[in-house]
């Protein structure tokens with residue numbers, strides 16, 4: 001019997017679970033306040049570590065009882081999907097944010113540090129840099145600039161596999177469009193088990209989200225950076241953490257903005273409707289990428305709890321194909337499965353080099 005600690009640190013929350021083999025013992029979703037998530041990422045390590053330890057204490061699970069740690073992987077070099085042992089090089093790349101800044105880097109940083117203390121192994125599964133883009137999807141209008149694949153790969157693949165298994169098929173045999181709708185938004189075209197196109201869900205592409213800007217007109221963006229005298233890091237930080245709903249309403253909490261709309265705030269309604277419109281447009285472009293051969297549209301993530309958003313998006317896209325909703329995300333289970341399958345010898349460890 002194995003006990004797996006699962007860590008999934010996102011932009012607004014830290015999710016902590018312990019599994020015994022494939023059974024979840026508990027899942028805690030610790031929602032961090034904006035003062036905490038505004039801190040530089042590396043300064044959030046002690047705060048998030050403390051809340052992870054508190055969560056284990058509350059469930060009366062000692063760290064010494066843990067056999068392995070499964071972490072949601074961060075911004076690394078592009079890799080194929082799979083389960084990776086966290087080694088010194090990966091820890092270094094995560095901790096120094098060598099390939100980009102995102103809260104998911106902290107899962108691996110904290111997981112690796114804990115695993116060293118406990119003399120056990122820590123792993124990442126299907127990190128946000130899983131890259132299966134087709135060549136055409138990489139080209140931009142400027143030579144030397146390529147599009148990159150950075151998205152909620154773990155949840156995308158997990159819900160797509162769940163849907164496939166529910167209809168008695170293999171993920172590798174179906175085409176689906178998955179829209180992950182959380183603090184960040186990514187909408188991807190899955191063709192026979194590979195995500196052949198997807199918006200960069202972290203910086204500057206696709207629909208705006210509770211805290212991200214999405215695509216912005218080039219000329220306005222250039223002027224905005226110059227007017228504010230932003231460095232690259234500052235501009236990226238603004239685009240990925242202080243934009244979207246947060247820039248309009250001072251909150252990244254979709255529920256609060258929905259309440260404002262329900263209380264008659266017309267701007268709240270306009271902006272939420274525009275978010276649904278942009279999500280739907282992205283789903284439409286994925287249908288084109290899949291040449292109309294779409295078996296299902298899947299909506300998932302925290303925002304998919306919203307009946308308002310779901311109904312709006314359905315109105316735009318249900319003529320394309322049926323829509324399945326998997327509220328929240330299945331990332332904790334997917335992380336555990338990635339490590340348990342490895343410990344049971346069903347898959348082999350991939351190495352980050």
Ligand SMILES: Nc1ncnc2c1ncn2[C@@H]1O[C@H](COP(=O)(O)OP(=O)(O)O)[C@@H](O)[C@H]1O
Pocket residue numbers: 010011012013181182183184210252253254255256301302303304305306328329
């Ligand atoms: N029941 C709900 N109805 C509408 N929005 C929700 C609901 N629950 C969570 N959300 C929103 O989902 C967003 C966070 O998505 P989530 O996937 O949980 O976070 P993260 O991207 O940090 O992992 C927040 O804007 C939150 O307000």
Ligand SMILES: CCCC(=O)OP(=O)(O)O
Pocket residue numbers: 010011012102103104128150151152182183184185186200201202
């Ligand atoms: C798109 C990379 C992963 C990501 O942005 O996750 P969150 O939306 O949870 O911040």
